[in-house]
Each structure stands twice: as C-alpha cells, then as structure tokens.
Amino acid sequence: MKKIGKWEKIQKNKKIDSLPSHINKDMLSSEISTNEKVLKESFQNCSDFVIRPIYISGETKIFVIYVDGLSDAKTLDEVFLKPMMFEGLPEGMGEVRQIGQILKQHLVAISQVTTVSKMSELVDGVLKANVGIIVDGETDALLAELKGYEKRGIEEPSTEVVIRGPRDGFIENLRTNTSLLRRRIRSTSLKTEPITIGEFSQTDVIIAYIDGIVQDSILDEVRTRLKRIQIDGVLESEYIEEFIEDNPYSPFPQIQNTERPDIVASSLLEGKVAILVDNTPFALVLPMTFWSGFQAAGDYYERFMYATFIRIIRFILLNVCIFFPSIYVALTTYHPKLIPTSLLISIAASRESVPFPAVIEVFLMEFMFDGLREAGIRLPKPVGSAVSIVGALVIGQAAVQAGIVSAPMVIVVATTGIASFGIPRYSFGNAFQMLRYVMLILAGCLGFYGIVIGFIALIIHLVNLRSYGVPYFSPVAPLILRDLKDIVIRTPRWAFNYRREFFAGRNKKRIPKGQKPSPKQGRNSK
C-alpha cells in the first residue's frame, strides 16, 4: 500500500508541473484565445492533433479540434464544415452569444453531441475520437461523436472454433463488441457500466451483467477491484486479469477469457459478470470454475448426448494430458510389475539401445514438443509447414531410428500433445501443460508414490482456490447436486431448471419445469 501511495504522489506532482499556474486551466475560458493556448500547450508536439479555426460572419471564431485518424474527417466536412462555411448561421437564430446552443441544436448534424465545460473533459473527449468544437465567448464546448478510425471486420474467432453455432467474434472495438452482446440480449436488464482504466491509455472498460440475475456481492467486488487498479496502460484484458484475480500464484486461471460473444451472453444469463476491454477481442468472464475450463461453446450447440459423450472424452484427455507421461515413467522405472508381460517386453525391446533414463527421455521429448509448439506460433506461415515437417521427421522418426529415444516414448509424448489440445480453453490448458512437468519430476523421483502426492497436492490446491467467492471446484466440492447437470454430463436444455447456486443472485429459476417434449404433452396443449 505504501508503494502505491508514493506512486500516486509522483503522478500528481507531474500534472501540476506540466501545467502553468497563472490561470485556472480546468475550466473553459470565455476567451477563445486562452482556450486555444491551453489546448495547444497540452497537445504540444502531437503531430496528429488538428485545431481548425472557422470564422462565421467574419467575426465569431469557432475552433474545430480533433485527432487526425481517429475522427472521420470526411463526415466532418460534410456535416459541419461545409454548411458552416458556405451557408453561415441561419438567419433569425437569435443572439450570437448563444451560438453554442444553436450549433448543438441545429447545426451539427451529428446524432451524439454532448456539452462539456471543463478543459480536461474536452481533451479527454478529443482523445477518445470525438470532435471538439469551441466557440468564442462560450464557456461550454461541444463534443460530437465522429469516430472514424480503422477497425477489423467481424471474423470467426480462431481460438474457439465451433462446428455448429454462431461464427462471429469480438473485435478490437469496444462499441462493436457491446453491440454484439446487445444483439443477443435485447433487454434493458443487460447493463454495461463504463469505467476508464489506465493513467495514459485511458482505456474504456465495460462491466456487463444482467440486472436481476447477477449476484450483487460479486458485482460489487468486481467494481471495487477494477477501481483499485492503478496502471499506466491497459493494452489487453490480461493486464486487468492479473490485477483482479484471487490467487495470482495459482497456475490455474481464475477468470475465463473468450473471444466469443455467445459465450459471454450465455455466461451473463447464468449470472456471471463480463468485463469488456477496448482494443482487444478478449473479454473476461467471471467467476470461473474448474469445470468451465473444459466446457466448449460447441457443447451447447450439439444435442445433449453427443455433448456429454465428448465431454467425457475431454475429461479423459485432460487427465491424459497431465498424468500420462508421468505414469509411463513411474511404470517403467519403478513398477514394471504392473505392466502386462508382453507390453513390458516390447517396451523393454525398444528401450534396449536408449542411452538415457526414461525421465530424461520424456523431458527431452516434451521439451522438443513444446519447442515445436512455440515455434509454430511464432513462425511466419510459409516457413511453418517446413518446420513442422522437419520436427515430425526429426523427432518422430530419426530420433527413434538413431536410438536416442524409444518408440513408445514418442507415442506417449504424441498422445499427450494431442490430449493437451483437447482442452477447449487455451489458458486453462496451459496450466496443465506446466503441471505435467511437475508431475514428471515427482514420478521420476518417487514413482507412483510421487504421482499420488502430486495429485493430492493438486486437488488440495484446486479445492482451496476461489474465484470471486465461488469455490473453484464447485459444484463438485462443495457438492451441489442440482448443479451437477452441466459438469461432466450435460443434461438436455429443458432440464436446466435452475441457475448455478454460486453464480446467480436473486433469480435462481431459469426455465419452468415440465418442458420435456413428449407426444402426450402435445395433445394436451392442443
């Protein structure tokens, strides 16, 4: 706490230093030349800052202020400059003194216009892609929203692909993202609270939730934690995530991130809270539980039986991902008794010429695999395929033929690699990637005993973990039977009668009971 206080002081001092002290900088002056001076001073050396003077009837001076590239200059010409310069003020519009009012009401043909009276608000507005208009003799300025910066089109998110389901994803523009949400939940209950974070970046952050479903204690906690953040800039939602998560030393993410508006919308309907951050397509959803780590969006867009089946597969993959290499090491070096004889012999046969112990062998291969994975992300696309071929040949075949690693080891590592991609949430899978190495060390030193120790430690950690007051392992531990409907098995949608105990606040009922379709029901309803 001490450190933060100090930092705050430094920031304050800076502000005072950079502004001249003889005039009240913050209020807009009626003298337009003073305003101009102040503005030019604050935008000193900002080459993208435009301040454009206009004279109406040869006397009244108007300044149009915007940041080049952020505001739509073309539209500005169309709707403001042209009528202003060629047509002038309409006649009989009253006194020149109220020109600002007139401008706002009649002249600026832009839908969103606000009036500000403080210099800092004006500057902020301009920096947020608005066009500022100050008029001589007025102590108010107009901020017209004319955002005109470049943005990416809406694309299918590449990290969370579904076979069936909506294909739109968030983009870097916050407004577009909220519109994607609003299109899904057309209710006034969907609230989007704005908050600005970042000393320099002044990033817009939106807390989205559904009023009436959300648990107020969680929402309040989100607000306080967000307000606590003091940071120079927020460039990605991860910047925020690290400030507001419960246990920073856990390998497991306690806040879910997603690029998919449908995931956010469905989470909101469950009573969760979403945090949208400008300039990044990744939204944060909280609270998160262990089980949401392997629920994919596709689960809800397939019929429930297949969804359940695939979830069970995924659960097995999750365990394979973390335990398989260590079990292999423990079995072959400590407990060969447990391996069926013929399998043991084929493992022994292929290990015959391998110079390293099994642990070292696994480490080598896992290291190479993770290396390939990392290289695959970094490599430019044309080179990527070449590297993957080399990787596959070198690791898969040449290493086995040269007798550096054994063939079963390649199978183990490859299976583990595939399994690690079976976890739908990337950042959740990362935790298991890392823990795999811990398990390997334990298995290499202590055998199955070590794996069991590691497993127990892992479970203890997971059970202790909380995300915004929600136990990470819920509803399995603590056990809430009603909520088990959407954990490993996914029951049909008409059976989701209640919202999750820990997420939803007041409104726990989700859908009325008795909607299971059946022929009998059809006749009755007729």
Added chain:
Amino acid sequence: MNRRLICFVIYSSLLFTSGCWDRVEINNRAIWIATGLDAIEKEGIQLTGQILIPSSMNPQNGGGGNGEKNFFLISAIGKNITDATQKIQMKLSRKAFYGQRRVLLLGEEFAKLGLKNQLDFTIKDPNASLRTDAFVVKKGTAIDMLNLSYPLENIPAEAPLKEHSQAGGMSDTSYLHFLKAVNSKGIRPSLPAIEIGNFQDGEGVGKKGEKSYQLTGSAVFDQDLKLCGYLNMEEYRDQLWIMEVLKKRSLTILIEDGNVSLDLDKMGSKVIPEISRNKNIKFTIVLTGEGAVIENNTNLDLTQPKNLEFMQNEFNKQYKKQVAHTITKVQTEYGTDIFGFGEVIHKQIPYQWRDLMNDWDKKFSDADVTVKVNLTIRRVGMSGPSLRK
C-alpha cells in the same frame, strides 16, 4: 515470502538428494519370467531362471522369428533359494526382476523332498508376483522343461499358463491357492502337473526336437508338503468341479452302441457336511452344470423330451460314478483332503471343527461321500436327429 521460497527450495531439493531411489530402468532389469526348482542331492536345490532377451524380441528387427531362442536359462545351486539367487546374480549383468514371473516349475524330485523348507522366499520377496501358476513337472526336471521353446508363444513360459487356463483350471491363481492350502488345516495343497511330451500323439510322428508341454492332471501333496501322487486329467477336472473352480468341461459318455458329448459352461457345486451323533462324517456333494449336446452319435432323437430326459439321467449316472471314484481314490490312496472338505466343515459347523481338525486326514479318509450330479441339457445343437438315424 522469502522464507517461503527458501522452504520450498529446501523441500524440493529433498526430492533429488534423498539418494535412496529404487529407480531401475527397464534396460537394467533382467526380466525373469519363469522359475524352476530342482533337487540336487546333498548340495540342496538348483534354481533355474528363464530370462528374456529383449533385443531379440524387437518388433522393428523382425522379432524373434529367425530361429534363435529369445530367452536364456541361468541356474545355480544353493542351500536355499536366496543362496541360489545370490549365486545367479553373479552371472547376470542386470538386476533380476521377479515381478513378471508367472510360472513356477517344481521338479518331481524336488516336490518329493518336500517344499516346507523352501517356499518362504516366494512369499516374502515384495517383488515376487503371487499371480503365479505353479506346476509339478511329472517324471522330469524343471530345467528340462524351461529349456523348451514353444512355437506359438513369444514368451515360452506363457504356454503352460495358457494351457492351464484353456483346460478350465485356476491358471495364475493356482500358486495362491496352494499357499492358502498350506496355511489351512481343512484343505491339503495340490498343484497342476505338467509333462514333457510330443506335439503329435501316435506312432512314428513328432521329430525329436519338437517337444511340448502337456497338462496331465494334478499333483497331490500331503501334510508335510511332500508330493504323494498324481491325479489324471479327468480326476483333476473332477477335483476342480467339486472345488467350484472349473468353468467349462466336455463330458463324453457311451450310450448303448454310440457316444454323446455334452459341453458344459455353467458349472456349480455344493458340499453339504453332516456329522452324526456317533461322530460319523458324511458329505453330500451336489454338482450342477448346464450345456449343449455338441456331438450325438447315438440313435436317440434329442428333439423328443423323453430322450432328452433319458440322456440327462444317463449323464448324471455315469458322472456320479466317475466323481465318486475320484474321491474314493484320493481317500484311499493318498488320504489327504485336497478338495477342502475340512474347510467346508470349518465354515458351516465351526464348533465341531475344533475336535476334528487335528486328525483331519484320517477322518477325511473315513468319511462317507455321496455324490449327486444334476446336469441340464439346454441346447441340442443346430439340427434335430443325429446323422445315424
């Protein structure tokens, strides 16, 4: 925070520096798949191990099909097993690993001398697998047996094991049963017996080198764990049936001038003990079985219920005689209760057992045994009457 970090480093270094690792890589283990024990006069016992050569079984190099043996035998003579093991280890470049030992062969001479002084090792060693099938090598030595390779099995020691399980015996739990019997007063141990024989039966066939293992029944032990005789295969099956171990069996009987075979798959048994006032012990053994007639070389048309019933009775009658004969043979010739009748009394009439257990072998020999066989023919095959009709 700093203290936590230091604690973490210290504790995690325990993992690597503790030094008492029992980690042994597979390529530093000699996979010992079968043990043979033979008696050597005066000097004690000869321990033989069958050890696999993994490199000869590498699937990438074409795998063992090139006529070379993929195992080798190693043996040593010692006062007891540990002594011999130690001597064997001097000849072995890798640590002998007993975890995969599935077969234990006892030479006939060794079994006759008695196992009492030699078996402790197999129970005490934590690495030794108790899922072992033990055999007595009838008319032979264990080392001869271990020297044979088996054309079907990559691991030759698996051949007797699989033969045993094909015969419906207890296969890899037989040694465990044996040990249980050793520690119980109401049952005397018996082990399956195996013999070296030719693959082809009959005159003039079978090259000299092509020897096979052949299950020949069971070896009966007495109270001192000394081999006292053998039962043949049919008798062994009767024994297993009474002990409710047998899972399948084919029965063949002669009726008039033809013969019939019944393939049983659901088999059960019940032993009912009865002790009269004058301390006469009586056992009633009810054997049940269900199955299909798979060969019918008689004139009987089994689609007729009358004939079916007749045949069922015929089976019951003939096998009642056969089982009774087996029991009488054990009672009179060997006088040791390999069926575990004593255990049945122990469980069902425990207060009487205390008086009986001390001289059980004799009482077993004197007991009255009544056998009842209740077979049910469920299916009579695909076609109706037999071809002879």
